[in-house]
Each structure stands twice: as C-alpha cells, then as structure tokens.
Amino acid sequence: MRSRVTILDTAWRIVTHRYVALIFRLYIGGLFIYAAMYKINYAGEFAETIAGYRILPYWAINMTAIVMPWLELICGILLIIGVRPNAAVVFIIGMLFLFSTAIFVNLIRGTNIGCGCFQGPGSEMDWATLGRDLVWTAMAIHVYLYDSAFHLEQKFMMRVKDL
C-alpha cells in the first residue's frame, strides 16, 4: 500500500514537473505559431471558415479573421520565449476553449465543414478533432499551472529569492 502511494507520488511529481510543462509550452507555442502563419496570409479564406461555424455575428467575422491569427502568433512567440507566459497561455486556453466549443456545437448541429485549424478548411471535422483540441487545452492548462522553467523575463526581473 505504501509503495503504491510512493509510486503515485513519484508519478504525480513527474507529471507535474516543470520540465514537462516546458515541453508542453514549447509544443503549444510552436503549434500556435504554425497555425497562425497560413491564416495571416489568407484572411479571406479564414473569414469563410469562421463564417462556416455560424457562431459569430456577420459584422465580426472579418475582424476576427484579421486579429485572431496575429493573436495566435504573438501568444505562441511569447509562450516559447517565456515573456508574460501566463498571460499568453491564458489567451491560448481561451482560444482553444472557443475552438472546442465551436467544433462541439457544429458537430451537434451535424454541419459538415472543415475545422480550418491550420491550412484552409481542411478535411471535415469530427469528434477526433474535438478530442485533439481538448488534449491541447489540457496541455495549456498544465503549462499555466506548472510552468516556471527558462522564462526570458526572469533575466530582467527581480525574483523573490533575490530579496
């Protein structure tokens, strides 16, 4: 019983280790940078994808298509370099939550549209798409909770232990 507790403790320590969070942070950051690159250059196409979800009002579609890829890119960069990573990952969690909700709503509606997560509309979304987004959301939450390694901003800010 005791060894089981010890194994669970060790496993929990490994899972919540800051280097695991660092790996997740780099992965999520890179993913968002990659996802943003195409959409930034093809705002019209992305606007069509957003409209296909039938969630945002028509007057907000183009503005969202213009701003969201840049938000993804900036948050991805901030997350990777470790400058205001908490704020960046909160944005990313928010966006992933929105994407998951939008996918879920349209899966329930039975609308056959591409998810448009990376390049163009892509293949039609399914429940695996939603599962993938939920996994990414969990990774982002892990980053928010346990990440503390290699933050560039720590080089320029006084840390509590310095006091």
Add this chain to the structure above:
Amino acid sequence: MKEQPEQLQRILEEAERNRGRLDKKNFHMTSLLETSRELSGVNDLDKLIHTFLLSIMGTCSMGSGFILFCDRESKAYHAVYRGVADEKHFSWETADKLVFDCFNVSKERRITPFTVSTIVNMKPFSAIDFPFVPVTALFYVIESQALGVIALGNPLMENLFTEDEAALLATLTAGFIIHIRNARAVSTIERLNENLEIRNRELEQTIRELTEARKTISALEKFGETIRNIIRQKSERLSRASRYDFILILLFSLTIGILYNMNSPNGVTLVPPYVIRTDAKMISVAEAVSPEYGERSVIVDARPAEFYREEHIKSAVNMPPAIFDFIYLMKFSNLPVDTPIIIYGRNISKHYDEEVAYKFQMRAHKTVRILDGGVSAWKKSGYEVESDDS
C-alpha cells in the same frame, strides 16, 4: 632677713620671666590654633595662601611677606605678596629657578614630602631683585613635584623674631602644607567630580542617542520590512498575468493585424463590403408570391451548396457568392434585366443574400429583392420546400 627680699625679688623676676615665656607659649599656641582654624575651612589654593601669609605676618610681626607655590607637574605657580609697594612678577622659569635655588641654600639635601626647612642664605632673593629683604625664609615640600618658598621681612619690632618664632613659623608652615595638600586633594576631587559629572552627562546623552538610534533603527527596520514586503508582493504580482498583459497583447494583435491586412494583397475589409454597399429591398413571402413577382420572378438560393442540398425553396437556383460568376454565365446571361430576382440565404455569420444581391445589381438587374425570413419564413407560410439529399 635682708637676703629674703632679694631672694623674693629673684623669685619674682623668675616668676615674671616664666610668666612671659608662658604668655609667649600661649600666644604661639593661640596663633597655631587660630591659623589652623582659619585655614581649615579654605579649599581654594589662592585664598589659602593669602590667608596663611596674613596670619604668619601677624604672628611673626613682619611688615612684608611672600609665599611662592610651584606645581612642577602642571607648570603652574602661585606667588603672593603682602606689604610691598612693587610686586615682582614671575615667569614660570623664574619661579621654578627661585624654588630650586632656595632648595640649594636650605638645610635639606633631598626633597622629602611634607618637610619644611630654613633657608640659611638669602642670595637667591637678592639675585632676582626681590622687593624686600627677607629676615627669614623657608623652603617647603608638599610632594616631589609640589614645593615652594616662604619669605618674611621688614620686622615691625627689633629682635622680636627669635628661635621660638622661627620654630613657630616652621610648625605653622608644616600645618600650612597639610592644608595645601588637602586643598589640592579637594581640588583634584572636585576636578574628578566635575569630570565624572561631564562623563555622566555624556553617558546620559549617549544613552539617549542610543535609545533614539535604536528607535530609529527599529523604525527603519520596520520600514525596510514593509518595503521588502511591497516589493515582494509587486514582484509576485508582476510574475502573474495581469489585465494589462491581456489588454496589451490584444491591442498589439489588433494593431499589427489591421496594419498587416491593410498592406496585404490578400487582405479583407474590416466589415463585409455588401453590408455597406447593397441597397436591395426586402420583400415578404406574401409579396414574393403575389402576381407582381410570382411566376415572373427568379428565386436564388445564395447559400453554399451543402445548405442548399439540405433544404431549399422549390425551383430556387443555387448561386453561392464564391461561384456566382460561373453560375451567372451558365444560367442568367440571357435573363432580361427587368426580371425580378428574389434572393434568400443568410445565417448569423454570413449574409449570402446581400452579397449575391449586390453582385446582381452590379450586373444592372433592376428588380433585386431579398426574401425576408428566408427558407424558414417560406416554410412557415406553407409553401413548398425540397431537399436534394433525399
């Protein structure tokens, strides 16, 4: 019998002499007592010397007197004259030399504390042009570094200063040096007390300052701890995400997104252009089926094909904006421009009908209308819809 008065006379004379000696002894004892009494309450060195000089001049019936006291340790001296017209002023070196010369001509061969010795030669006085000629002079030692000289002159009566007076003077001087020693001791005690008092005051001041300093240090430590806590809190707060971070990231994304979009060849307008440009009028289902339109009009479903396939108004032509040009070329190129065109198809995110209406207007069609309520209103009014999926 004749011898008896002579014998009596001798006895009487003897008795008279004895009485005279006793009177003298009594006078000496009284002088000793008086001098001792006068000096006993005096602790000021100058006053002590003055008082003693006056006393011995009276006791020895001298018209002039001089007392010199030298403290070789502090190189200080007191020179007091009485009964002279022109007082000689000494320098320290002169006073010290006089004392040393007097020691040389005194009966003492070594300096012993609390000793008084008679000066047998008055040359040291005559050598310095002394203001009177001393009849008797004494050299006294209080301590090895505290010594002095007493000189008396100008006797008021001839042959009055006998050996008895000399002995009395020596005794008085011995008492005098005790008083000087006491006065010096009192002076030293007073000085020490004064120093002690000053030290006490300084100590009290130091204690006060230390107390103040401790209070200040305590306050500063408290202040420092507060500042440290504030910095710690600020630092911790800085490391957390704040609303300013969100606002900044959002504003930056917005700004750079709009700027990039303005300069991008693939940029889009901030709001869909048809929202601003189209002036197509809305018509109700009832109007759409009225004779004015009815059979004459063409119904266009502007939605994407997948929505069209799901459900559309019977006989409606599917014409999404993306393939408008192609469909127009295929089906509407020969359509008269005055044929009414009724367009429907919109959702919360996209007004396909307005976009297609705008495109028809651009091709000079005169009667372009948008069906109010789209397929839903059509169905609700009881008109037929169909699906291609079935």
